[in-house]
Amino acid sequence: MNLFSEDNIQETKRRGRIEVICGSMFSGKTEELIRRLKRAKFAHQRVEIFKPAIDTRYSEEEVVSHDSNSIASTPIDSSASIVLFSSDIDVVGIDEAQFFDEGLVDVCNQLANNGIRVIIAGLDMDFKGIPFGPMPNLCAIADEVTKVHAICVKCGNLAYVSHRTTNNEKRVLLGEKDTYEPLCRECYRKALQEQQS
Numbered sequence: 001m002n003l004f005s006e007d008n009i010q011e012t013k014r015r016g017r018i019e020v021i022c023g024s025m026f027s028g029k030t031e032e033l034i035r036r037l038k039r040a041k042f043a044h045q046r047v048e049i050f051k052p053a054i055d056t057r058y059s060e061e062e063v064v065s066h067d068s069n070s071i072a073s074t075p076i077d078s079s080a081s082i083v084l085f086s087s088d089i090d091v092v093g094i095d096e097a098q099f100f101d102e103g104l105v106d107v108c109n110q111l112a113n114n115g116i117r118v119i120i121a122g123l124d125m126d127f128k129g130i131p132f133g134p135m136p137n138l139c140a141i142a143d144e145v146t147k148v149h150a151i152c153v154k155c156g157n158l159a160y161v162s163h164r165t166t167n168n169e170k171r172v173l174l175g176e177k178d179t180y181e182p183l184c185r186e187c188y189r190k191a192l193q194e195q196q197s
């Protein structure tokens with residue numbers, strides 16, 4: 001029997017894949033992204049992390065979770081830049097993917113097709129409950145989707161959406177616990193009714 005059959009060789013080849021971590025704010029998306037990237041680094045894989053340049057809430061050059069866990073990152077303005085910075089990389093991490101342009105979908109496919117593991121974290125919906133940016137399409141092409149949940153601050157059930165507590169209609173409004181709260185579907189519906197009355 002030949003130990004180096006095609007099956008065994010296939011197992012040693014680098015396999016690209018796309019993993020999406022999505023959910024509302026305060027659900028642990030970035031925490032899970034950081035955990036996976038740190039494990040890859042521990043396994044001596046070459047890792048590069050990207051975030052949108054507009055996200056400077058906690059740090060300009062780090063991906064930081066709401067729990068203050070962090071990892072060094074490269075801020076970029078366009079998804080096309082990711083390809084330029086990803087040569088000789090095994091794993092690419094992308095945080096706050098909802099803020100990137102629609103080209104991110106093609107970029108992630110290209111990276112995965114080149115044998116790179118791509119791990120993406122982002123909001124699946126905006127504060128109005130509308131699918132956000134390239135996230136729906138990323139979920140569609142992903143090899144694996146992990147939906148994480150925050151806890152509704154009103155009733156303790158699993159949160160459905162990030163409800164904006166300030167009166168601002170801009171779609172992109174970077175904020176924290178003073179601007180957003182995770183709500184379940186029922187509490188979100190009630191909050192909308194209260195705002196309209």
